[in-house]
Every structure is written in C-alpha cells, then in structure tokens.
Amino acid sequence: MTSQWIRELFLDFFAKKDHKIIKSSPLLPKDDPTILFTNAGMNQFKNVFLGLESRSYKRAASVQKCMRVSGKHNDLDEVGRTTKHHTFFEMLGNFSFGDYFKEEAVSFGWEFITETLGLNKDQLYVTVYLDDDEAFDIWNKQIGVPSDRIFRFGKKDNFWAMGETGPCGPCSEIHYDLDPEAGNEDIYTLIESGSDRVFELWNLVFMQFYQDDSGRMTPLPSPSIDTGMGLERLA
Secondary structure, eight states: OOHHHHHHHHHHHHHTTTOEEEOOOOSSOSSOTTOSSOOSGGGGGHHHHTTSOOOSOSEEEEEEEEEOSSSTTOOGGGBTTBSSOOSEEEEEEEEESSSOOHHHHHHHHHHIIIIISOOOGGGEEEEEETTOHHHHHIIIIIIOOOGGGEEEEOHHHHEEESSSSEEEEEEEEEEEESOGGGOOOOHHHHHHTTOSSEEEEEEEEEEEEEEOTTSOEEEEEEEEEEEEEEHHHHO
C-alpha cells in the first residue's frame, strides 16, 4: 500500500461521489491571520463554512499538506514519542458545504475504509460525542456497527474546533485495532489513552457552530461536513 496509491484511490472514490477535487493550498495561509501554518484540510474552506464565501460546488475532496508545530492542534510534543505523529503530514479530506450531513459522511467513510481499502470490520471501532445520539444511531442502526464497538467521549476527544474561535462541532472517529490477538483489553481505555495498538484513522466533523472569543456558540448558516484522515498513518 503506497502513499501515491492511497492518494489516487481516495480522490477517485470521492470524485465518483460527485466531489470536486481541489489541490492542496500552500502551507503558509494566504488570508488567515489566526494560524501560522495550514494545519487542516478545512483551512482553505473556512470562509465557505462561515457563509462568507460561496463556491461553484457543494462537495469537495483534497489531499492537504499540513504542519502542526503550535496552537490548538500542536503535535510537536508527540513527535518521536509515538508512531502516529509528525509535524508535517498530508491530510485526506472530504467536505460538504450545506449539502450532505451526518448520514452520508458516515456512510462514505465506512464504505471507503471497509470496501475500497478492505480493512477488517472486526478491527474497527467508532467514537461519537457524548450526547450525539443521532450519530450513534447512524453507526449502529444504519451501518450495522454493534453498540459495544461504539464509544461516547466528551468535548476533549469528540468535539472539534479549529482554534479558540471559528467553526466547530461534534465529531465521530473511526479507530483501527492493529493487534486484536493481543487480548480483550479495555478498548475504551486504549482509545482514551492514545494507545499505539488502537489508533484513530479518520475524524468526521459535523460542522454545526461558530465559536466566538467568549466561547459562545451559534449555529452556522448551513450544517456542513469536514473530515480528516492522515495519509502517513493510513499507509
């Protein structure tokens, strides 16, 4: 499984789902003084999520070059300590701007992971935000993930925000167990502790709110989708 093969597979999958393929934006953001480096695939779409800019498409997919060395999503302290973190990496992402929402985002993610990549469903676990019953039911009742493989986490782990201010919302993560033969350890604890055995593959963010500098959250003009999956971690 080469990185180039994964890039092409991912973009081809979403092109067939009517997503516009967008090239990576520069590492140095052009019009966003709130971040030093591009640190997520959604950065170049920030104003679209905020309703300040419109595009000719409602669905997009990209492979975004990212750097995280400071700020909210800083992984610098983890580099060299875990096998999962880099300062520079490429983020695979699909986005919806007021088009599809939770149901389709979950369905696309599961289809790509289990059918296109062929990962074993028995090695996959899902997390959802603490009170996001809608996401739980989609995974359980529509996708068919057993309830004992779906875990609820709080704001620290399953509520995504770009920074202190900006677009945000509850999220759902797909995790993969690298060593199911290791025994019946507490999977919840392994996920919570950031274990190298069970690690996050893909984060599906249900972008619903804007958080201002006082911490107050107001609904975005249109609920949207922002997902991110590390290319190097997947490879």
